[in-house]
Amino acid sequence: MTVVTELYALLFYTAAAILLIGVVRRIVIYARAPAPLRIATMPAPLTRFGVVLRMVREVFFFESLFRSTKWTWMFGVLFHASMALVLMRHLRYFQEPVWFWVAIVQPFGKYAAFGMLAGLAALLARRFLVDRVRYISSPSDYLMLCLLLAIAASGAMMTFVMHTDIVDVKAFFLGLMRFKWQPLPADPLLLLHLALVATLMMVFPISKLLHAPGVFFSPTRNQVDDAREKQHVAPWARDAV
Amino acid sequence: MADFDVPVLGDHPLCSVPAIKPGAMHGLKPFAVNNPMHNTDLGFPGALVENWEAVAVAKMGELLGKYRSLQVFLDSCVKCGSCTDKCHYFIGTADPRNMPVARQDLLRQIYRRYFTLAGKVAPGLVGAKDLTKEVLDDWYSYFHQCSQCRRCSVYCPYGIDTAEISMAAREIMDSIGLGQKYTNEILGKNIKIGNNLGLPPPAIRNTLDGLEEDVEDATGIAVRFPLDVKGADVLLVTPSADFFAEPHIDGLIGYAKVFHQAGISWTLSSYASEGANFGMFLGSYDNMKKAATRIRHAARELGVKRIVVGECGHAWRVAYSFWNTLIGPFDFLDPKYPAPQHICEVTLDLIRRGALNLDKSANDHRVVTFHDSCNVARASRMGTTPGGQYSIPRDIIRASCNHFVDMDPGTIHDQTFCCGGGGGLLTDDLMPVRVKGAYPRMQALRQVQQEHGVNYLAAICAICKSQFLKVLPYYQFDRDMIGGVHQLVSTAIQLGTKE
Numbered sequence: 001m002t003v004v005t006e007l008y009a010l011l012f013y014t015a016a017a018i019l020l021i022g023v024v025r026r027i028v029i030y031a032r033a034p035a036p037l038r039i040a041t042m043p044a045p046l047t048r049f050g051v052v053l054r055m056v057r058e059v060f061f062f063e064s065l066f067r068s069t070k071w072t073w074m075f076g077v078l079f080h081a082s083m084a085l086v087l088m089r090h091l092r093y094f095q096e097p098v099w100f101w102v103a104i105v106q107p108f109g110k111y112a113a114f115g116m117l118a119g120l121a122a123l124l125a126r127r128f129l130v131d132r133v134r135y136i137s138s139p140s141d142y143l144m145l146c147l148l149l150a151i152a153a154s155g156a157m158m159t160f161v162m163h164t165d166i167v168d169v170k171a172f173f174l175g176l177m178r179f180k181w182q183p184l185p186a187d188p189l190l191l192l193h194l195a196l197v198a199t200l201m202m203v204f205p206i207s208k209l210l211h212a213p214g215v216f217f218s219p220t221r222n223q224v225d226d227a228r229e230k231q232h233v234a235p236w237a238r239d240a241v
Numbered sequence: 242m243a244d245f246d247v248p249v250l251g252d253h254p255l256c257s258v259p260a261i262k263p264g265a266m267h268g269l270k271p272f273a274v275n276n277p278m279h280n281t282d283l284g285f286p287g288a289l290v291e292n293w294e295a296v297a298v299a300k301m302g303e304l305l306g307k308y309r310s311l312q313v314f315l316d317s318c319v320k321c322g323s324c325t326d327k328c329h330y331f332i333g334t335a336d337p338r339n340m341p342v343a344r345q346d347l348l349r350q351i352y353r354r355y356f357t358l359a360g361k362v363a364p365g366l367v368g369a370k371d372l373t374k375e376v377l378d379d380w381y382s383y384f385h386q387c388s389q390c391r392r393c394s395v396y397c398p399y400g401i402d403t404a405e406i407s408m409a410a411r412e413i414m415d416s417i418g419l420g421q422k423y424t425n426e427i428l429g430k431n432i433k434i435g436n437n438l439g440l441p442p443p444a445i446r447n448t449l450d451g452l453e454e455d456v457e458d459a460t461g462i463a464v465r466f467p468l469d470v471k472g473a474d475v476l477l478v479t480p481s482a483d484f485f486a487e488p489h490i491d492g493l494i495g496y497a498k499v500f501h502q503a504g505i506s507w508t509l510s511s512y513a514s515e516g517a518n519f520g521m522f523l524g525s526y527d528n529m530k531k532a533a534t535r536i537r538h539a540a541r542e543l544g545v546k547r548i549v550v551g552e553c554g555h556a557w558r559v560a561y562s563f564w565n566t567l568i569g570p571f572d573f574l575d576p577k578y579p580a581p582q583h584i585c586e587v588t589l590d591l592i593r594r595g596a597l598n599l600d601k602s603a604n605d606h607r608v609v610t611f612h613d614s615c616n617v618a619r620a621s622r623m624g625t626t627p628g629g630q631y632s633i634p635r636d637i638i639r640a641s642c643n644h645f646v647d648m649d650p651g652t653i654h655d656q657t658f659c660c661g662g663g664g665g666l667l668t669d670d671l672m673p674v675r676v677k678g679a680y681p682r683m684q685a686l687r688q689v690q691q692e693h694g695v696n697y698l699a700a701i702c703a704i705c706k707s708q709f710l711k712v713l714p715y716y717q718f719d720r721d722m723i724g725g726v727h728q729l730v731s732t733a734i735q736l737g738t739k740e
């Protein structure tokens with residue numbers, strides 16, 4: 001077992017723990033915080049099922065963003081959809097045998113890397129070029145895009161230019177999951193890619209990436225329009241004068 | 242006529258997005274409370290407390306635990322920029338801090354500094370800042386340049402509603418003794434006396450007597466304006482502006498004529514003579530509840546079967562979305578009717594049942610367009626289907642006049658622009674931002690004026706009416722263009738033909 005393998009094994013255990021605990025903690029905070037007043041952005045659905053449809057349109061098709069700005073919507077969808085394909089493709093490194101649909105996704109997931117890169121590059125360009133977006137951007141906003149770009153670029157390099165020993169990589173991750181460590185190939189590109197991914201996992205719960213769980217808890221999107229029919233008194237509000 | 246730049250209207254119905262001008266509205270702020278009573282009446286410290294930084298941070302922590310919206314909204318923003326060109330105050334002023342996300346960031350920078358790991362460890366990286374006097378000044382200035390109209394929330398991919406953020410910010414400022422004079426003084430009157438103007442019962446009765454005379458002189462019909470009538474079927478709760486302000490008063494006359502012709506027994510209450518509830522502007526649950534509780538008391542005391550709310554935007558938001566939770570359940574009212582009910586719901590229902598005789602040609606001198614008031618459009622509903630808040634007032638207008646056109650689709654329904662005076666901004670000390678904020682609405686109005694000869698801007702909100710009356714002339718419109726939907730009904734209704 002090399003030092004690199006041990007280092008990366010520990011790194012990924014740590015990153016996974018931080019990601020999991022951090023996000024679960026956030027979700028618990030969101031779920032526990034009361035929503036004392038009905039504040040759905042109207043018109044809102046009158047039924048729970050209607051709300052599910054609204055959330056589906058929001059989460060999968062970015063409905064509100066579409067109404068707002070077609071360019072950002074296009075780049076945003078390109079990036080997110082490509083990333084979804086890439087992530088689905090990566091599932092193969094964590095399972096044996098590989099699920100049927102993961103095998104089907106494989107070729108699409110490979111080329112989706114370019115969609116990710118293009119989407120991210122366009123989103124980054126917006127931050128520099130649109131004066132309003134430049135004004136609201138913090139260093140972390142640029143860094144997050146750069147981090148994702150670097151992850152996508154290093155990954156695409158391994159897929160299309162300098163292959164790594166992917167069988168060994170898979171053995172390493174299966175080993176991590178089964179607590180039987182296997183050696184990790186010491187390819188610089190692979191090590192870079194994995195270090196960046198671990199970084200992303202660790203900043204997830206303390207960054208704006210919280211928009212992923214957050215959207216499901218957004219009261220303006222997930223509430224039923226039923227204020228005249230039902231009371232929604234929060235526990236703390238019972239004592240209000 | 243103005244000592245500030247008024248935007249110049251162009252030919253396109255939609256305003257172009259301005260290049261940002263940092264600091265354009267810096268320093269514009271409303272008068273702060275100087276009479277401590279205006280704060281203490283609402284349960285806030287009379288003046289800025291000594292350890293205000295600590296109190297403010299503690300209050301923020303308290304609100305984060307009380308409102309999921311605040312917690313989720315402060316975490317979720319990705320700075321995508323979707324909202325940046327949606328606020329009427331940004332479009333009208335070009336001040337980047339009037340972009341919804343930048344306005345939120347004024348609060349978010351403090352949230353990050355005191356409540357998040359990233360902000361504690363690396364403030365510069367994530368735009369976190371210490372709470373200083375400078376930040377507090379920015380809060381006071383820019384959270385009073387938000388009318389809480391929720392237009393930004395329509396376009397946010399996470400539904401982040403800047404209104405929730407500005408309410409929280411104002412509640413924090415109130416909790417350290419930094420209150421806004423206009424809103425706090427008025428809310429105090431509402432809670433103590435029962436209306437925003439502090440009108441005592443005899444003054445209200447006197448006004449209503451005058452109206453009865455006026456209507457009888459004009460129509461020959463004795464239309465009653467009842468006050469404190471026990472056993473009436475309907476309690477009408479309407480903004481107190483309807484009692485005295487033009488053009489609001491013509492709306493009140495319209496409601497009275499509708500009730501008269503339909504034979505509905507109704508009453509106003511001198512104890513709860515205010516539909517407006519400025520508690521919402523402060524994000525103050527307690528004060529909002531206090532103001533609303535007077536209405537519940539009045540309804541019980543008078544023994545009415547229904548509560549109907551007059552033309553007022555945020556009043557209808559509070560009534561529709563919050564009353565049942567704040568002061569419900571309304572199990573003492575007639576379950577056949579929604580509680581509360583909007584006057585437009587009542588009137589359209591009567592029109593459909595043939596209970597009103599409307600002569601559209603009486604409004605033939607008018608070419609009408611309809612301004613969707615923000616709080617009605619994006620924070621409430623009318624009728625039984627989503628979007629009834631758009632169709633019901635328009636159906637009443639179409640039943641009352643022959644000439645109606647809508648403004649550009651990007652400026653109506655849930656995409657409507659605020660009049661520029663909502664959310665506690667309807668005060669003369671904020672005139673520059675009120676006029677500039679009206680720009681997108683004025684632009685859309687100019688187009689229908691030029692293309693269709695529109696000469697009547699109908700609204701169902703007391704604030705919209707007062708605001709437009711004031712700002713229309715800045716854009717070379719006739720100030721008398723603004724009127725209520727029930728003013729049209731009042732003109733069209735043929736009294737003495739049906740009752």
